[in-house]
Amino acid sequence: xxxxxxxxxxxxxSLLVIDDLCNQARGKSVAVACFxxxxxxxxxxxxxxxxxxxxxxxxxxxxxxxEEIVQDYVDQKKVxxxxxxxxxxxxxxxxxxxxxxxxxxxxxxxxxCVAGDRVKVLNSLGKIxxxxxxxxxxVTRRPHIRAEIGNxxxxxxxxxxxxxxxxxxxxxxxxxxAEDTMPDAMDGSLEVDILKKIPDDISEx
Numbered sequence: 001x002x003x004x005x006x007x008x009x010x011x012x013x014s015l016l017v018i019d020d021l022c023n024q025a026r027g028k029s030v031a032v033a034c035f036x037x038x039x040x041x042x043x044x045x046x047x048x049x050x051x052x053x054x055x056x057x058x059x060x061x062x063x064x065x066x067e068e069i070v071q072d073y074v075d076q077k078k079v080x081x082x083x084x085x086x087x088x089x090x091x092x093x094x095x096x097x098x099x100x101x102x103x104x105x106x107x108x109x110x111x112x113c114v115a116g117d118r119v120k121v122l123n124s125l126g127k128i129x130x131x132x133x134x135x136x137x138x139v140t141r142r143p144h145i146r147a148e149i150g151n152x153x154x155x156x157x158x159x160x161x162x163x164x165x166x167x168x169x170x171x172x173x174x175x176x177x178a179e180d181t182m183p184d185a186m187d188g189s190l191e192v193d194i195l196k197k198i199p200d201d202i203s204e205x
Contacts, residue, residue, distance in 0.1 A: 014034075014106065014140050018032065030101060030103070031061055031097070031102070031104070034106035034107070034108070035054060035108070037108060039109075047117050047120040048084075048087045050121060051091065055093055058098070062101075073085075076089070087120070103134075103136075104138065106137075107121075107137070107138070110145065111141045111142045111144065122149060122152030122153060123152055126154060170195060173195055173199070
């Protein structure tokens with residue numbers, strides 16, 4: 001099974017969780033923010049840009065922006081004609097917003113984040129949890145960084161192994177093949193191969 005297929009199936013799991021959280025949060029004082037890591041965009045996905053994206057999502061869902069965040073942005077504009085917030089600035093604002101309402105942070109494919117950046121991201125998330133115990137963090141990742149996540153978040157981690165059942169995978173593939181926008185490009189033989197090889201490879205993951 002190719003790397004892209006693994007990523008797509010993992011991302012579908014994340015989308016289901018995020019959709020469910022958003023549905024449950026509707027009409028309540030709850031914030032849901034998410035970020036999708038992508039190996040091909042590692043240079044653009046720095047800890048500052050990632051945490052900044054989370055902050056923007058949380059603040060955009062607030063009826064009123066907290067005064068301390070407004071003041072932070074005003075102060076940034078005064079520095080050398082204006083500058084982007086530093087990681088420490090964003091962390092301070094994230095801690096402030098997460099402490100005001102229950103917050104769910106969803107990170108998809110954390111293992112695709114550069115190792116050095118991942119340390120900064122996890123350390124930052126650990127500080128948010130310290131300041132806001134009601135905050136919950138949902139992370140999808142490959143097994144090799146499980147210990148790293150547990151260590152950086154002080155062991156406050158519950159791991160759930162998601163193992164697809166063959167029947168579920170076959171149904172998923174049938175649904176995706178039915179949505180194919182170029183059905184003439186695939187003959188019966190190729191479809192049979194897809195329906196056999198991908199479920200076999202997934203069962204070995």
